[in-house]
Amino acid sequence: xxxxxxxxxxxxxxxxxxxxxxxxxxxxxxxxxxxxxxxxxxxxxxxxxxxxxxxxxxxxxxxxxxxxxxxxxxxxxxxxxxxxxxxxxxxxxxxxxxxxx
Numbered sequence: 001x002x003x004x005x006x007x008x009x010x011x012x013x014x015x016x017x018x019x020x021x022x023x024x025x026x027x028x029x030x031x032x033x034x035x036x037x038x039x040x041x042x043x044x045x046x047x048x049x050x051x052x053x054x055x056x057x058x059x060x061x062x063x064x065x066x067x068x069x070x071x072x073x074x075x076x077x078x079x080x081x082x083x084x085x086x087x088x089x090x091x092x093x094x095x096x097x098x099x100x101x
Contacts, residue, residue, distance in 0.1 A: 003054055003057070003058075003064075003065070003066050003067070003068075004067050004068075004097060004100075005050065005054060005066075005067075005068055006068060007047035007050055007051055007068055008032065008043065008047060009050075010022055010030050012046065012050075013043060013046075016046065017039075017042055017043060017046055019035065019039050019042070019043070021034045021035035021036070021039050022034065022035070051068070054066055054068070065100060067089055067095075067097060067100045068089060081097070082096075082097050082098050083096060083097075083098050084096065
């Protein structure tokens with residue numbers, strides 16, 4: 001199982017946190033630069049809880065992969081970002097989504 005999840009997922013920001021602060025909301029690349037400090041605190045709290053949940057799901061299993069790009073884009077599997085070298089984890093040195101798979 002490979003969990004591909006951005007800790008800053010645009011779908012979650014709009015539909016779980018109910019914020020519309022994303023710059024360029026309807027088409028990637030998205031950005032959090034329009035989000036104020038209060039909203040960023042909520043986004044960071046949600047991000048931390050998401051990471052905790054993914055770690056709990058994975059536990060100490062070595063047969064479970066987790067790939068968490070730290071951008072606000074949603075939909076890494078069905079867009080060009082699947083093979084885009086700008087989306088590496090960790091940034092600039094790790095694998096791209098398709099390489100992780």
